[in-house]
Amino acid sequence: MASNTMNAAVLGSGLLGLDLVERMQNSPYLNCGLVVGRTARSRGLIQAAELGCATAAGGVTALLDSGQRFDIVFDATNAFEHSDHWARLAGTGTVLIDLTPTSAGALIAPTVNGDQAARHQHIGLVSCGGQASLPVLHALAQHYRPRYVEMVATAASVSVGRASRLNLDEYVETTQDAIRQFTATGVAKAMLNISAAAPPPPFRVAMTMVAPGVEQGRVRSVVEAAAAAMRTVVPGYRITSCTVTGDTTRVIAEVTATRNRMPVHAGNLEVISAAAIYAAEQHALAKAPALKELAR
DSSP, rough: OOSSEEEEEEEOOOOHHHHHHHHHTTOSEEEEEEEEESSSTTTHHHHHHHHTTTOOOOOOOOHHHHHHOOOOOEEOOOOHHHHHHHHHHGGOEEEEEEOSSSSSSSSSHHHHHGGGGGOOOOOOOOOOHHHHHHHHHHHHHTTOSEEEEEEEEEEEOOOOHHHHHHHHHHHHHHHHHHHHHHOOSOOEEEEEEEOSSSSSHHHHHOOOOOOOOOOOOHEEEEEEEEHHHHTOTTEEEEEEEEEOOOOOOOOEEEEEEOOOSSTTTOHHHHHHHHHHHHHHHHHHHHHHHHHHHHOO
């Protein structure tokens, strides 16, 4: 490991965990010191080893028993296990970045409040739907006072793993809480549709906001600016529809995966993986002066 990088571990060896590994290998600020899965001969751990990473089986216990010190740990497991992970890691000084849909950590979305990531040891990334919708909804809420906000995410069935299916209630609750937090609306609703269509559809979020005084031209300008900022983090992010009818604004955004390992339709995985690496790199840049020089 280079002396000017931060050592990181990944809990979870699914497609999301493997994408985190590849992103770290392309980052000048992060080193992947360990990937932890459930079983030693799992396909994910075999692939992580092929990528050159040390691996272990046995969950967070294996991570703690590895003998390594980790500056950052990414939790790509499930919401049910996350609270135990945080309880066991909090005293180690490790920054825990949560990719599961819980609201235990400080909620961060890169283009909304990413500059605050380095202040927190425990970071939550809301959900894939939250990461794709909050930049637009937050931007609109800076200009209008929403009375009602709704977000409906649609993800291809083949890009939604077992853990995500088990955490649907947590997904909805955490996303709704984040929408209320970042838009200051009193009423928020979130939904997730899992589509079995063939070919698999791209990841999509349909947003509805009811607010007095909305105007088509201004709304479109605000939305496009938010989308442009998102593309600096997630290149496959684009707005496909933006309409205003009376007090109601409707926006649809699609996220196409552009990573080598990710299927094109897996924008739901790409948007949260990108957010996780962004948050980790903010910590790295804030804590290591040598890394700040690299970033210039």
